[in-house]
Amino acid sequence: MPPTLPPGLTLTTSPRGRGLTATQAFRPGDTIALFNDPPSSSTLALPDSHQLPQTCSWCLSPTTDVRACTGCRTVSYCALACQRADWRGAHKAECKVLQRVRAEGHSGLPGTVRALVQVLLLSSSAAAVGELEGHVDAFRRDMAVWRDMEVQALAGLHYAGRETTPQSLAGAMEILCKLRVNSFDRLDADLGETGMFLNPALAMVNHSCVPNAFVQFSGRKAILHANQEIAKDEEITISYIEPMPHRTQRQEALKRRYHFDCNCPRCEDDLDVYQLCRRYPHLELNSFSLVPDLDRLRNPPIRRFLHSDETLKQVVRDVYPTCSQSLQDHTPETTVKELKRRWKACEPLWKSELYAVDPISHVFTEANVYFSGNGNFAYSIAISCFLALHCEPFRFPMPFAPHRVKGLFMIAKLLANIGPIPLNQETRGASESIGANISQVLSRVDQATMCQVIASLVVRYGPAAHSAEWQVYGQAKDMLSDIGSLPGRELEDTTIRAFLVNPKGVEEARFFESAILTPIRALSQFALEIMASEFSS
Ligand SMILES: C[S@@+](CC[C@H](N)C(=O)[O-])C[C@H]1O[C@@H](n2cnc3c(N)ncnc32)[C@H](O)[C@@H]1O
Incomplete structure (x- = not known):
């Protein structure tokens, strides 16, 4: 079917x-x-196994206020309605399986094995994978992968209570191949939670x-x-x-x-990212974004295209595998060490101003996560502005790309949260004077107006990036209503409204240039200095 x-x-x-x-x-x-x-x-949607204790196994939202199923004590729910829905779905069949897993001394099943068990036990799941492409013969030729899958297949058969015969093993292997080819690594745009979706x-x-x-x-x-x-x-x-x-x-x-x-x-x-960006058929949509200068998108300010430079291509080939992973599980100390190593490894890329090429764009992103996690909002806003001008628009030329919209909202949130940075350069070292300079830029701008305009861009593009249910979209709307309730902003409100209606108008474009783009460019200019001072060994 x-x-x-x-x-x-x-x-x-x-x-x-x-x-x-x-x-x-x-x-x-x-x-x-x-x-x-x-x-x-007929849809499999499972959280990653290590997230089970703090994720609702039905609606998949993370919450500390979860109640574990009293039967298997493995999966949890945020509400009775979720528990009932999952019981009607897969859990009625899998609860006993998970009880057995626990009785044998394990805390749960790896996601793939859990999905296999569901397919083995539930006719609706079996029907869902039945007709899918599996590339079984091709997987069989990859001995290392095949052996791993055999271990998973044996575990699945065992916990589903199926006898292991050559036929049942072959059937389980076929299901695993189909799961691998057809499932998505589900990454929740709001929560960063991962899992499987088929x-x-x-x-x-x-x-x-x-x-x-x-x-x-x-x-x-x-x-x-x-x-x-x-x-x-x-x-x-x-x-x-x-x-x-x-x-x-x-x-x-x-x-x-x-x-x-x-x-x-x-x-x-x-083609490299800059060439792809040039070819994007709707570059004009960027007229309403932080990069309204379309010529810059067509003729990027880089020293050379990666495409035509064999030496740089080799650098990317060499450094990408070791410089592109997330640093979220690192300690602050190892994060700094790793960022130093990556900054050095990517030197030929940043020296060629190829900031949108991975992995150097990753390095900026990870540095941003590090600074914002440390509460260094001044550095974080500079890097966020740099990403929004020099990396993301070339990587994702549509202004409604989720990465870009999230990046915009990060700038708005940082602007809203940033506190004053003491200006006392005589007694501070070089790196602290960058913070002082950032503070000076910020002291010259109307931060509420910047937030209002940037949050308006987020609200404009949020539904196209994700949906009207997107947290980022909802938070941007809340931010706009908070700013809207501030007293004495009638003039600014009128100017911003006029800009939103007609961003290409002469006066409106001038307002956008001076109130938003000039400070964003000024802030972004500190990014390279920050990276050099923090991560050059
Ligand atoms: C998720 S399935 C997509 C549906 C699949 N075409 C089918 O008939 O079931 C993934 C498989 O589709 C095929 N496929 C997807 N994109 C392809 C592409 N650009 N070129 C060749 N084959 C592709 C490959 O066989 C791949 O393993």
Whole structure:
């Protein structure tokens, strides 16, 4: 049985196998379709196993106020309604399994094994994976992966109470292959929570490294958005992988998990991020963003394109694998050590001003996380402004890209939270004088106006980036209403309203330039100095 598709999509076939094709035109930012809304039993949506104690196993929101299932004491819920919904879904069948896991001395099952057990036990889950692509023979040729999967298959059969025979093992291996090829690593845009998501309709969407769509997750639901104009009868594509800078790395990642060679336009011509940005068909949407100068997007201020520089390409190949992982599990000390190492390793990239190329853009992002985590909001705002001007617009040329919208809101929040930094340069060292200089820039701007305009951009693009349920969108709206209730801002309100209605008007553009862009540029100029002073050994 082919999967039931949401309106606006139809199933077509091509050399890529089955795919999703639009039955109507979509505009950039449009929601193409929702998947698993309302929740259905044919979708697997599981939190990562290490997050089980603090995540509701039904709505997938993290909360400390969870109650564990009294049967298995493994999964938890934030409310009785969630517990009941999960019981009607998978938990009635899996509760006993998880009790057995606990009785054997384990705290839970790894996510993949838990998904396998659900497919083995539930006919609705079995039907969902039944028709999916599995590439079993290709996986079998990868001995290391195959052996790992065998261990998972044996565990799944054991806990599902199935006898292990050559046939049942082969069946379990096939399910695991299908799970691997078709499930998403679900990253909740608000919560950063991860897990697994498999929906048989969404699993039909094929990959491109220059996709015309992207997926966001919210609770048990997936939202498919258009990146650009999509014509009726055009195939929808998403990127299965992080936008890695180098073709070889992308191709390896795709081959390892999905077993195909990508021949999208990016791979064919080995385009770098700046070249892709130039080709984005709706650059004019950036007129209403922090980078309204479209010539800069078309002719980036870099020393050379990565594409035409073999030495730099080799640098990226060499440093990407060791400089692109998240530092969230590091201590502050090891974070600094690691950032120093990465800053040094990426020197040829930042010296060529290729700030949007990964992994150097990652290094700025991680430094930002480090400074904001340490309460160094002055440094964080400088790096955030740098990311918003020099990295993200080239990496994600659509102004409603979730990364960009989140980055904007980070600037607004930092502006709202930042406290005064004491000015006393004579007694302070070099690095502290950067903070003092940042403070001087901030003391010359109307921070409430900056927040108001930036939060307005977030509100404008929030639904296209994610949905009207997005936390970032809701928080930006709250921020606007707080600023709106401040007394004595009638003149500013009128000016901002005029700008929002007509951002290209002469007066309005002048206001935006002086009140928003000039300070953002001034703040961003401290970023390289900060990186050098903090991370150059
Ligand atoms: C999630 S499934 C997508 C649906 C799949 N085409 C089908 O018929 O079931 C992923 C698989 O689709 C195929 N695929 C996806 N994108 C592709 C592409 N750009 N080129 C070739 N094959 C692709 C690969 O076989 C990949 O393992």
